[in-house]
Amino acid sequence: MSEDLVQAITETLGACLADAKRPVALHEPCFEGNEWKYVKDCLDTGWVSSVGAYVDRYEVELARAMDVARAVAVVNGTAALHVCLLLAGVERDDEVLLPALNFIASANAVSYCAAVPHFVDIEEETLGVSAERLRVYLAGISERRQAGLFNRTTGRRIRVLVVMHTFGHPCDLDALKAVCDEFDLPLIEDAAEALGTQYKGRPVGSSGLLSTLSFNGNKIVTTGGGGAILTNDLVLADKAKHLTTTARRPHRWEFIHDEVGFNFRLPNLNAALGCAQLERLEEAVARKRALADRYRAAFAGISGVRFFTEPSHGASNYWLNTLILDRPFAHLRDSILERTNDAGLITRPAWTLMHRLPMYGSCPKMDLRVCEDLASRIINIPSSAFLGGPAVRQGHSSPV
Numbered sequence: 355m356s357e358d359l360v361q362a363i364t365e366t367l368g369a370c371l372a373d374a375k376r377p378v379a380l381h382e383p384c385f386e387g388n389e390w391k392y393v394k395d396c397l398d399t400g401w402v403s404s405v406g407a408y409v410d411r412y413e414v415e416l417a418r419a420m421d422v423a424r425a426v427a428v429v430n431g432t433a434a435l436h437v438c439l440l441l442a443g444v445e446r447d448d449e450v451l452l453p454a455l456n457f458i459a460s461a462n463a464v465s466y467c468a469a470v471p472h473f474v475d476i477e478e479e480t481l482g483v484s485a486e487r488l489r490v491y492l493a494g495i496s497e498r499r500q501a502g503l504f505n506r507t508t509g510r511r512i513r514v515l516v517v518m519h520t521f522g523h524p525c526d527l528d529a530l531k532a533v534c535d536e537f538d539l540p541l542i543e544d545a546a547e548a549l550g551t552q553y554k555g556r557p558v559g560s561s562g563l564l565s566t567l568s569f570n571g572n573k574i575v576t577t578g579g580g581g582a583i584l585t586n587d588l589v590l591a592d593k594a595k596h597l598t599t600t601a602r603r604p605h606r607w608e609f610i611h612d613e614v615g616f617n618f619r620l621p622n623l624n625a626a627l628g629c630a631q632l633e634r635l636e637e638a639v640a641r642k643r644a645l646a647d648r649y650r651a652a653f654a655g656i657s658g659v660r661f662f663t664e665p666s667h668g669a670s671n672y673w674l675n676t677l678i679l680d681r682p683f684a685h686l687r688d689s690i691l692e693r694t695n696d697a698g699l700i701t702r703p704a705w706t707l708m709h710r711l712p713m714y715g716s717c718p719k720m721d722l723r724v725c726e727d728l729a730s731r732i733i734n735i736p737s738s739a740f741l742g743g744p745a746v747r748q749g750h751s752s753p754v
């Protein structure tokens with residue numbers, strides 16, 4: 355039976371990707387629009403660096419795509435998170451709540467602020483933070499004082515909640531916002547994986563004080579490397595721009611910097627790539643959803659595993675497609691990873707949980723049973739947008 359499941363998953367995946375050249379990468383970029391034209395324009399005009407028309411244009415178009423008032427483009431998603439934490443008031447020795455099933459970016463960004471990550475659990479329906487369990491947990495461990503919400507166990511202030519839309523699936527923002535309001539915590543959305551994802555009919559990224567995007571090479575829209583800070587608060591947006599552009603006061607010739615800022619601005623060359631990529635976002639989401647449909651249908655007939663589908667409250671961009679093994683078969687995860695990778699079908703497990711990493715092993719955390727359980731059963735499968743295209747184009751030869 356065990357051997358059957360390893361074989362069935364490998365064969366089904368192979369059949370879904372029959373037309374694609376081997377190896378089939380986990381996620382690779384797709385440059386089918388104006389990318390060459392816009393990048394060439396930067397080279398032809400000499401506007402390649404930290405100033406230029408594509409940066410302004412990219413910020414305007416990103417804000418429109420995400421339905422927020424302002425977007426500030428930065429060098430990567432980690433830098434975006436770092437600056438958002440500072441803007442939310444995170445100070446040395448504060449605690450920042452974030453899910454343990456996560457990419458390393460947000461925990462590291464908390465460390466850059468000399469603050470402490472505090473890990474919370476997720477729910478199986480969304481793979482995002484469980485609002486209900488967070489409420490119960492905070493009611494048990496926290497205490498409201500004049501200076502804010504405090505962790506009674508550690509004595510530190512709990513400053514903000516950073517939620518994440520795992521693999522592009524929208525977490526339950528209304529429920530999470532309600533918990534934040536109840537405990538008077540600002541909310542930050544790490545929407546790095548969720549450009550093109552909707553929650554209750556609107557793009558994610560506008561429920562909290564601030565949110566972030568990433569345009570790394572493996573994301574749905576790439577600028578090579580890049581990120582953005584999004585907000586509906588115009589004062590915060592101006593502060594984000596100031597802080598990420600060396601805190602330089604506008605002046606025709608003087609160099610006056612009025613605080614310790616960061617040189618985090620996205621170069622024009624990268625923004626040019628982003629402008630071209632963003633023009634094709636809708637198409638990319640449609641292709642990814644088509645690929646997800648194909649996977650869902652194919653894996654429906656295999657018992658022992660299920661294809662993870664979007665929660666009912668939203669529409670996912672299906673950034674990274676996910677299989678979840680039934681509990682009795684969790685022990686087969688590594689055999690399946692080995693067999694599929696051997697067959698040129700690139701698959702990966704979920705990230706190592708944050709509290710299992712050496713530098714975050716002693717951080718405060720709630721009971722992380724759902725993270726622990728799911729991390730042992732998740733397998734991510736090839737998800738490049740072109741795989742869901744009308745005719746499966748050949749991939750690039752080197753995976754990102």
Ligand SMILES: *Cc1c(COP(=O)(O)O)cnc(C)c1O
Binds near residue numbers: 456544
């Ligand atoms: C990609 C990603 C980021 C940001 O990564 P950068 O490489 O710094 O752009 C942040 N959070 C999550 C969940 C991500 O997947």
